[in-house]
Amino acid sequence: MEIKESIKVNIQSALKKLGVCLNVDDITIDQSKDPTHGDYASNIALRFAREFKKAPAEVAKLIIENLDMNQFDKVEVAGPGFINFFVKKSSITNIIETIIDQGKDFGRGETKNKKVNIEFVSANPTGDLHVGHARGAAIGDSIARIMEFNGYTVIREYYINDAGNQINHLGESIEARYKEALGLPFSLPDDGYHGEDIKDIAKIIVNEKGDSLVNTNSLDFFMTRGMELELDKIRKDLKTYGVVFDVFSSEKAIRADNAIDKELKFLSNHTYVDGGATVLKTTDFLDDKDRVIVKSNGEYTYFLPDICYHVNKLERKFDLLIDVLGADHHGYINRMKSALMMHGYDKDILEIELIQMVRMMKDGEEFKLSKRTGNGYTLRELCEDVGVDAARYFFVMRNANSHLDFDLDLAVKQSSDNPVYYAQYAHARLCSILDSGKEFNLNKKADLLKENSELALIKMLSSFPDVVKLASDERAPYKITNYIHDVAEKVHQFYTNCRVIDKDNIDVTSSRLALCLASKIVLENALHLVGVSAPTHM
RNA sequence: GCGCUUGUAGCUCAGUUGGAUAGAGCACUUCCCUCCUAAGGAAGGGGUCGGACGUUCGAAUCGUCUCAAGCGCGCCA
Numbered sequence: 001m002e003i004k005e006s007i008k009v010n011i012q013s014a015l016k017k018l019g020v021c022l023n024v025d026d027i028t029i030d031q032s033k034d035p036t037h038g039d040y041a042s043n044i045a046l047r048f049a050r051e052f053k054k055a056p057a058e059v060a061k062l063i064i065e066n067l068d069m070n071q072f073d074k075v076e077v078a079g080p081g082f083i084n085f086f087v088k089k090s091s092i093t094n095i096i097e098t099i100i101d102q103g104k105d106f107g108r109g110e111t112k113n114k115k116v117n118i119e120f121v122s123a124n125p126t127g128d129l130h131v132g133h134a135r136g137a138a139i140g141d142s143i144a145r146i147m148e149f150n151g152y153t154v155i156r157e158y159y160i161n162d163a164g165n166q167i168n169h170l171g172e173s174i175e176a177r178y179k180e181a182l183g184l185p186f187s188l189p190d191d192g193y194h195g196e197d198i199k200d201i202a203k204i205i206v207n208e209k210g211d212s213l214v215n216t217n218s219l220d221f222f223m224t225r226g227m228e229l230e231l232d233k234i235r236k237d238l239k240t241y242g243v244v245f246d247v248f249s250s251e252k253a254i255r256a257d258n259a260i261d262k263e264l265k266f267l268s269n270h271t272y273v274d275g276g277a278t279v280l281k282t283t284d285f286l287d288d289k290d291r292v293i294v295k296s297n298g299e300y301t302y303f304l305p306d307i308c309y310h311v312n313k314l315e316r317k318f319d320l321l322i323d324v325l326g327a328d329h330h331g332y333i334n335r336m337k338s339a340l341m342m343h344g345y346d347k348d349i350l351e352i353e354l355i356q357m358v359r360m361m362k363d364g365e366e367f368k369l370s371k372r373t374g375n376g377y378t379l380r381e382l383c384e385d386v387g388v389d390a391a392r393y394f395f396v397m398r399n400a401n402s403h404l405d406f407d408l409d410l411a412v413k414q415s416s417d418n419p420v421y422y423a424q425y426a427h428a429r430l431c432s433i434l435d436s437g438k439e440f441n442l443n444k445k446a447d448l449l450k451e452n453s454e455l456a457l458i459k460m461l462s463s464f465p466d467v468v469k470l471a472s473d474e475r476a477p478y479k480i481t482n483y484i485h486d487v488a489e490k491v492h493q494f495y496t497n498c499r500v501i502d503k504d505n506i507d508v509t510s511s512r513l514a515l516c517l518a519s520k521i522v523l524e525n526a527l528h529l530v531g532v533s534a535p536t537h538m
Numbered sequence: 539g540c541g542c543u544u545g546u547a548g549c550u551c552a553g554u555u556g557g558a559u560a561g562a563g564c565a566c567u568u569c570c571c572u573c574c575u576a577a578g579g580a581a582g583g584g585g586u587c588g589g590a591c592g593u594u595c596g597a598a599u600c601g602u603c604u605c606a607a608g609c610g611c612g613c614c615a
Contacts, residue, residue, distance in 0.1 A: 295613040496579045
């Protein structure tokens with residue numbers, strides 16, 4: 001069992017002897033920052049002093065008297081009533097064997113029997129993905145990986161708005177470029193897409209169809225074929241980026257079979273007509289304003305098919321829907337939740353993760369990111385310039401709801417300034433040591449480890465399952481990159497302070513090699529959760 | 539005007555859900571390779587945690603007010 005967990009259980013049974021029953025989760029244990037405070041500390045006595053009607057320090061003393069002392073060298077009361085645990089070395093080093101035995105599964109959470117649908121990117125297939133999508137993709141996919149690892153069944157879904165005007169504009173733009181490619185007169189639509197990529201698509205269609213589409217009414221073909229080709233590019237770029245979707249949902253398909261009219265009928269208890277428009281009374285639930293779903297000219301607003309889509313997802317029996325959206329969509333949250341509540345769902349069945357804007361910085365200035373003008377910096381260019389690992393690490397490194405300044409100069413530099421290399425280098429170093437020491441036996445008991453830098457590293461490794469759970473519960477991949485940094489730091493300190501391979505001291509060598517292997521496993525598992533590779537040499 | 543998000547070191551950001559002396563990276567000043575990768579390690583300077591009041595043993599963290607920034611408040615998507 002993990003150290004913290006076993007201390008919690010220990011405290012729990014001590015409290016039970018005192019007549020207090022608590023859940024293990026209600027007991028908090030922190031790793032001590034100051035070594036004079038022991039290895040771990042708990043504030044449990046401070047928090048529950050009131051219920052005992054005694055001074056915190058006295059409560060702490062009572063708890064200590066009822067602890068099973070087998071795993072500790074010493075336990076003491078400190079300050080206003082903290083309990084400081086000095087853990088036996090053997091109790092700390094135990095985890096190494098667990099890590100090595102579990103390997104890729106170390107840190108994995110118990111199966112939750114819950115299906116989660118995570119929808120992200122969902123960019124219209126009218127051009128290349130830009131860096132805003134890239135952040136959403138990195139965060140969405142990392143949340144998926146983390147929740148999967150923590151025991152959820154996860155489906156990654158991409159929603160294609162293929163029923164709207166954008167696709168018309170795409171078709172018209174491709175048609176114009178098609179004529180251009182054939183040397184015919186053409187005019188680009190004002191609302192069209194003017195990027196170079198549209199010319200490439202037109203050329204592909206020329207290759208496929210020659211000039212057979214010139215005088216025919218082929219807009220539908222340009223639309224559907226164009227969309228397919230755009231989607232192929234997006235899929236390919238995402239795959240390079242390490243993101244693979246399980247499901248692509250199409251708005252057109254959702255709309256088929258009169259789904260929208262059926263939905264409208266279903267919602268009719270919650271609608272009223274105002275000025276010829278049909279308005280949904282979302283204010284009956286969470287919204288601060290009612291929302292039009294059918295315009296007075298009879299057209300639907302985007303909101304109605306979106307409701308259909310979410311209902312469609314829920315009909316596929318998910319326990320939780322997560323939408324990863326740009327922060328400018330925050331007004332949308334209560335609106336959609338209200339609509340789902342009209343269907344009898346709990347408001348928490350839908351979670352929206354908002355992603356703040358990315359500013360790409362180069363030479364101290366911001367890039368503008370307009371897809372429309374064709375000047376946007378794309379995911380593909382980003383991967384070519386800084387590599388997938390750096391891109392994903394940078395995007396995930398910060399809390400999603402804070403703005404991100406992506407320093408392109410720094411990321412391109414591929415030097416030690418770049419935080420992703422710090423972590424990867426630690427992994428590569430470990431691999432290098434393991435390779436040099438492959439003729440020695442590994443001692444999974446690792447019972448000779450006693451240096452501070454060894455024990456600090458082991459404690460850090462030991463907390464990985466906790467970090468996974470926290471990152472999963474909070475949908476916070478940046479907790480993983482923070483953790484990766486901390487482990488890498490401890491690895492580098494260990495490397496500097498402790499010579500691993502020593503032919504004159506084979507016992508210590510075997511123990512340290514085991515620690516190297518355990519560290520390598522944890523780093524690899526953690527890097528995998530954010531889609532960053534763990535290179536064996538650099 | 540209303541709502542959401544954010545204010546922590548020169549810059550970019552953490553802060554284990556209310557705990558002990560507020561941390562990391564970058565930048566700056568030093569020091570450390572005869573030895574498993576120096577893409578590393580060690581030390582140092584740098585802070586009114588936007589501000590005020592409150593809650594309690596204890597607040598960067600919770601509450602109220604306030605200031606500032608970004609975004610949202612369409613019969614646009």
